Amino acid sequence: MKVVVVGAGIVGAACAFHAAAAGLDVTVLDRGPVGAGTTSRGEGNILLSDKEPGPELELARLSRDLWDEAGEELGPDTVELEAKGGLVVASTPDALTALHAFAASQAAVGVCTEPVERVRDLEPHIAPGLPGGVHYPQDAQVQPVLAAAGLLRAAVRRGARVHTGEAIAAITGAGGRIAGVRTADGTVLAADAVVNAAGTWGGEVGRRLGAPVEILPRRGFVLVTEPLPPTIRHKVYSADYVANVASCDAGLETSCVVEGTRAGTILIGASRERVGFDTAMNPAVVAALAAQACRLFPFLRAAHLIRAYRGFRPYCPDHLPVIGPDPRVPGVVHACGHEGAGIGLAPGTGALVTAHLLGRPWRGADPAAHTGLLPDRFLTTGGMPK
Incomplete structure (x- = not known):
């Protein structure tokens, strides 16, 4: 499966890390440097303490375990992962x-x-x-830009490619399914799936993919x-x-x-x-x-x-991230809208996106257990553009 991840911040890096670990063919695109957006403007929080019971807390619990696993591979000192509480x-x-x-x-x-x-x-x-x-x-802290760069380096070791300075436009195929993206210089990248991990710009990227989300x-x-x-x-x-x-x-x-x-x-x-x-x-x-x-x-x-x-x-209007396939454009998978929790939720998001791509659970992430984060929750309530 060829997967294009749009966004080289912490969430996009985690998506690439897990998708490459699952054996998928991954390309990461970002119009700016690695981790230059929201990732570089946060404190590096990995928190359970600020989340009420519900979909976000369940993702945070999964993510907390996956941060420990990622820290072992990347080196906790390298990314300044600290279980300070x-x-x-x-x-x-x-x-x-x-x-x-x-x-x-x-x-x-x-x-x-x-x-x-x-x-x-x-x-x-x-x-x-x-x-x-x-x-x-269980609360912890990480240096977010170091963590994003470390996750991307680990993805590259597994065969992923990273290109910065690239804006994108969608290419759709039969039945409206995503077929790839075209970059600003005209390069065409074929893709079976495109992951929208563009952070604050997730709304604009979703629009370009034909699947707008309210970010x-x-x-x-x-x-x-x-x-x-x-x-x-x-x-x-x-x-x-x-x-x-x-x-x-x-x-x-x-x-x-x-x-x-x-x-x-x-x-x-x-x-x-x-x-x-x-x-x-x-x-x-x-x-x-x-x-x-x-x-x-x-x-x-x-x-x-x-x-x-x-x-x-x-x-995002309901304070929950949007994670999962968009029913309007087959092949588009969203991974955005995390507000200030993106650092902590990144590994769980990456594993959940990978599980959606594979059609089966991955590293403890089961799509059936996280339906409250799917983008169709807005389509049924009128909270997202159709």
């Missing part, structure tokens, strides 16, 4: 009650959750007086401090982060997320707002995130920021 903290007793209820619902479907009464036992430098939190030992950009900022001595042990965030992730509001939302990196820098997020593809710097967002981080970790008041970067998360 997550700590979600509440600022009020009522918020703690809600957090415990949320964690209990996750534990009921297999997530490891550990209520914490004294959060300073896990994070000695956190602000005093917090009523408690929940520790998620919207949601801008987010991340702050980076100067390198500091090891101080923050986990990924730490406030309980309202979960609500902001699930929100459909178009306006600005910020919630405190703080974690260290192996290089010593501390990453501070997270903001969300729907402003189209506006890349403008917004000092007010930077100030809000910095203030929230300093309230959570007071020692940060003495730290210097060295940069702030922003990017666009591929937002």
Whole structure:
């Protein structure tokens, strides 16, 4: 089977990695460098802690196991894969009650959750007086661009090809089935299937393939401090982060997320707002995130920021990624719309796409178990263009 994967970010790389491992003939195309889009603008989160029971959490659980497997092949130090765990903290007793209820619902479907009464036992430098939190030992972190490049190198070792600087147009054959793509220079690549893993541009790529999907950009900022001595042990965030992730509001939302990196820098997020593809710097967002981080970790008041970067998360209206074959154009398989969870969900997405291509389960991914992510859910509700 000849497969063209459109997108060389973390999701496209994972699709290529698994498809090549299954013996498929894989070509990856991207109009830009490897991992230059949303992948290069994230924190590298691999999270179970922020997902409610349902289709996304099931994919996250599968993906967490597959990250460990990929890390063994790629080398955990090479991609900075770190099983640091997550700590979600509440600022009020009522918020703690809600957090415990949320964690209990996750534990009921297999997530490891550990209520914490004294959060300073896990994070000695956190602000005093917090009523408690929940520790998620399965949460992890990876350096996303290194991971995307590593997955693609592993795919190439299995025979895949990677071409950057290539825009595409679809070529359809008998019965409207996808037959391949034509690149900007006129090159024709025959394909039995085309995987739309174009991230924030998944809507545009879907349109070019004759199978539009509603993917919207949601801008987010991340702050980076100067390198500091090891101080923050986990990924730490406030309980309202979960609500902001699930929100459909178009306006600005910020919630405190703080974690260290192996290089010593501390990453501070997270903001969300729907402003189209506006890349403008917004000092007010930077100030809000910095203030929230300093309230959570007071020692940060003495730290210097060295940069702030922003990017666009591929937002889908129901906050679930679109993964699976499109019924309108046989041969088109979507793998986009992950919003801010693409890094963590990438290996599971790649395995699930490969299972769809093979028509059978692959590496623990069974299409029959992930029907809630199929694109036809929008076709039946009117939420996606026909």
